[in-house]
Amino acid sequence: MQEPTFLILTALAAEPTHGYGVIRAVEELSQGDVVLRPGTLYGALDRLTEQGLVAVDREEAVDGRLRRYYRLTESGAAALTVQVQRLRRNADAAASRLRLAFGGGW
Amino acid sequence: MVGGTSASGRLERRYSRLLRAYPRSYRERRGTEMVTTLLEMAEAGYSGPSRMEAAHLVLCGLRQRFRLPAGRPLAWVGALLAAVVLGAFGATAGTWLGWQTAASIPSDGGLRALNAAMTGMPAPAAVYHDSSAMKGPDGVVRADGTSGYSAERIRAALTAAGWRITSFRDWDAGMIVGLDEGLSGAVTVRTKIVNYQATKGDLKLRGDGSVVAGGADRGLAGQASYRTDVWPREPLAVRPLTVAGLIVGLFVGWLLAAAFAVRVRGGGRLRRWAATVLSGAGLAAAAVPTYQHYRDAYQVLVYAHGSPEPYIVYGPDNAAVTLICTVIGLLAIGAAVAVAAARPRRVPAALTAQ
Numbered sequence: 001m002q003e004p005t006f007l008i009l010t011a012l013a014a015e016p017t018h019g020y021g022v023i024r025a026v027e028e029l030s031q032g033d034v035v036l037r038p039g040t041l042y043g044a045l046d047r048l049t050e051q052g053l054v055a056v057d058r059e060e061a062v063d064g065r066l067r068r069y070y071r072l073t074e075s076g077a078a079a080l081t082v083q084v085q086r087l088r089r090n091a092d093a094a095a096s097r098l099r100l101a102f103g104g105g106w
Numbered sequence: 107m108v109g110g111t112s113a114s115g116r117l118e119r120r121y122s123r124l125l126r127a128y129p130r131s132y133r134e135r136r137g138t139e140m141v142t143t144l145l146e147m148a149e150a151g152y153s154g155p156s157r158m159e160a161a162h163l164v165l166c167g168l169r170q171r172f173r174l175p176a177g178r179p180l181a182w183v184g185a186l187l188a189a190v191v192l193g194a195f196g197a198t199a200g201t202w203l204g205w206q207t208a209a210s211i212p213s214d215g216g217l218r219a220l221n222a223a224m225t226g227m228p229a230p231a232a233v234y235h236d237s238s239a240m241k242g243p244d245g246v247v248r249a250d251g252t253s254g255y256s257a258e259r260i261r262a263a264l265t266a267a268g269w270r271i272t273s274f275r276d277w278d279a280g281m282i283v284g285l286d287e288g289l290s291g292a293v294t295v296r297t298k299i300v301n302y303q304a305t306k307g308d309l310k311l312r313g314d315g316s317v318v319a320g321g322a323d324r325g326l327a328g329q330a331s332y333r334t335d336v337w338p339r340e341p342l343a344v345r346p347l348t349v350a351g352l353i354v355g356l357f358v359g360w361l362l363a364a365a366f367a368v369r370v371r372g373g374g375r376l377r378r379w380a381a382t383v384l385s386g387a388g389l390a391a392a393a394v395p396t397y398q399h400y401r402d403a404y405q406v407l408v409y410a411h412g413s414p415e416p417y418i419v420y421g422p423d424n425a426a427v428t429l430i431c432t433v434i435g436l437l438a439i440g441a442a443v444a445v446a447a448a449r450p451r452r453v454p455a456a457l458t459a460q
Contacts, residue, residue, distance in 0.1 A: 019143035020150070035152075037159065038143050039166025042136060050176040065145070066138040 001083050007034055008044055009053065009072060009080045016057035016071040019045075045070060053079055117148055124160055127167025131368055174364050175371045184385055185363035189356045191392045194399035196355020197348050201241045201406050204344030208242055209308035211336050217247040223263035225315065225332050227251040238416035239409040240344055241402050244337040252328040255298045255317035269304035269311055273414075276300040281318060283326060295321030303414055308339040312414060337416045340409070348406050 001009075004026070011017055011025035022045075023036045036044075048054040053076035057069040072080065121144045125137055174181045212220070214233040221231045231249035238244045257276055264271055280294035296319045304311040313334030318326045370381040409418055 019139060020146035023143070023147065023152075024150075037162050037166075038140055038147070039163045041143070042140060043166055043170070047176075064138075065142040067142060068139045 001079070003030075004034060004036060004040060005044055005048070006080075006083055006087075008036075008041070008048065009076055009083075012054060012070055012072045013077070013080060016069040018060075018067040018069050020067075022070070048076070052076075114145065114149075118145060121145065124163045125167065127164040127171075129167075129171050129365060129368065131372075132167075132170055171361055172364055174367050178367065178371070180382060181363070181367040184367065184382075184389070185360050187389045188363035188385075189359035191389060191396045192359030192362070193352045193355040194396040194403070196351035196353070196358070197403035197406075198241075198351070198399045199355075200347035200349070200351020201344055201403065203351070204341055204347040205242050205338075207341045207343050208338040211243050211245045211309065211338060214245075217245050217334070217336065220263060220267050221247045221249050221332065221334060223266065224260045224313075224334070225249050225251070225330060226253040226256065226259055227330065238337050239405045239418040240340050241406055242338055242340060242344070242416075244335060244416050246333065246335050248331075248333050250329075250331045253317070253330045254328055255300070255319065255330070257300065260300065260302060260315075264302070264304050264311075267306075269306045271302065271304045273301070273303040275302070278319075279316075281316070283321060283324065295319070295324070295326055309336060310339060310414075310416075311336050312416070335416055340411055345407060348403055352403065 007026040007029055008022055010029055011022045017025060019038070019041060023038070023041060027035050045054060049056075049070075052073055054070050055073050057071040059069070060067040118141055121141045122137070125133055125140060128136075174185055211217075217233050218231050222228050225231075227249050229249075229251055231247050234246040234248070236244040236246055255276075257274070261271060261274065277299055279297050279299050281297040282292045282294050284293045285291070286293050298317045298319055299314070300316075301314045302312070311334060313332060315330060315332035317330040318328065321327050321329075366381070366385070370378055373381070405418055
């Protein structure tokens with residue numbers, strides 16, 4: 001799973017969010033490292049919807065504008081959980097090896 | 107959509123224009139939502155529609171046009187085949203376009219007049235139109251009749267018609283016309299063979315003839331046979347345009363198939379089934395013309411530019427190349443199958459156990 005995908009799923013994990021909300025959440029989650037461009041976001045949302053990891057939750061049409069809220073599906077939550085475990089395992093392994101080689105601080 | 111201010115209205119129109127890079131069906135589904143997100147980003151102070159951002163959006167839109175519905179392997183096969191088929195037609199269209207810049211060959215009347223002046227046979231000769239190896243025009247004039255041989259007459263006729271002779275050769279040969287009564291040997295009559303080449307501007311000419319000099323006792327004397335080919339020099343644009351046509355055709359084929367697949371996906375089972383069967387039949391029917399177009403494109407690309415022959419002269423090298431390419435191709439396919447069939451090797455436990 002690529003980082004933007006991981007971050008989008010993470011952004012949707014807490015509550016259903018609309019396009020701009022996802023972009024903002026991803027920026028916050030990554031502490032400014034990842035700023036999604038709209039083209040990338042919607043490409044990813046298409047793919048994740050097709051894979052059944054994400055679904056449309058509801059729509060808000062106000063003043064000619066349309067906010068579509070997306071939520072994580074059950075399989076989306078499962079995929080994110082697996083990814084979290086994998087990342088945690090890898091991060092722990094990396095930290096312990098660094099401790100072995102360089103000591104303290106990790 | 108109602109813009110709050112004229113500035114945001116302008117921005118909204120700008121975003122809508124950029125979104126035209128996306129397929130229409132996609133815009134109908136996502137357009138308003140995407141414009142909303144873009145406007146919300148702009149209002150929140152993210153970089154507006156800078157050139158880079160705009161280019162990225164357009165690129166994403168164009169990429170969307172190439173996307174096929176997920177989980178539809180037949181759509182992939184269809185798109186690939188459609189690209190291959192339209193690539194073939196595109197290559198031929200490119201070749202045709204390239205030849206539009208070539209010098210035009212003389213009219214049938216002009217070819218007959220030249221032939222009559224060269225051969226001394228005024229009877230109307232047969233004119234054929236062929237295509238050269240590079241798929242350009244090629245006029246052929248053929249004449250059979252009775253006329254004495256004169257090298258001077260041929261030279262003078264060519265020169266008078268504006269041709270510059272680049273090669274002229276004639277020699278005596280024996281033509282076998284039968285067996286003698288005792289079956290002890292062939293009866294030959296003395297025959298003049300002539301071979302000539304000329305150019306005129308961007309036109310090329312090549313011809314040969316034979317005129318029986320002996321054989322008066324058999325009534326053969328003066329029997330003559332000539333063939334002259336006239337074709338334009340290959341314009342430099344033919345090859346690049348053939349390749350460009352091929353590439354454009356590949357893209358267009360894929361794009362059309364992708365648009366078709368998206369449209370069909372929305373239909374019912376019967377409609378999908380009918381679309382699959384019909385497009386399968388269409389692609390199958392296109393197999394033969396596709397093969398022909400690719401063969402033509404191949405000839406256009408490999409023809410020896412500037413050759414004195416309008417046709418490809420195959421030599422023993424061609425068989426060797428075919429053999430080498432066949433062997434390389436089979437080895438590559440074998441290797442690909444082996445790679446695909448190989449099980450992923452597990453990381454040794456020793457590496458992960460630590």
